[in-house]
Amino acid sequence: xxxxxxxxxxxxxxxxxxxxxxxxxxxxxxxxxxxxxxxxxxxxxxxxxxxxxxxxxxxxxxxxx
Numbered sequence: 001x002x003x004x005x006x007x008x009x010x011x012x013x014x015x016x017x018x019x020x021x022x023x024x025x026x027x028x029x030x031x032x033x034x035x036x037x038x039x040x041x042x043x044x045x046x047x048x049x050x051x052x053x054x055x056x057x058x059x060x061x062x063x064x065x
Contacts, residue, residue: 007032009039 002015009024014032021030023044036043 005030007035009035 002017004013004015005019006012007014007019008029009031012032012034018033019030020033020036021028022036023029024031024039025042031039031043
């Protein structure tokens, strides 16, 4: 039997490997996959990768070489 915890949004018992750590309304929370898909407007994913086409560290970019 897997370890479970309650989703901090809906209170549902969820296996630990199915919980996602996200910023929910400005605070860190562990929420289930169902809440992750329905609460997109309230969620900020911490440490999200940059999508501007550049490397996140300028020293590793090709243009610096």
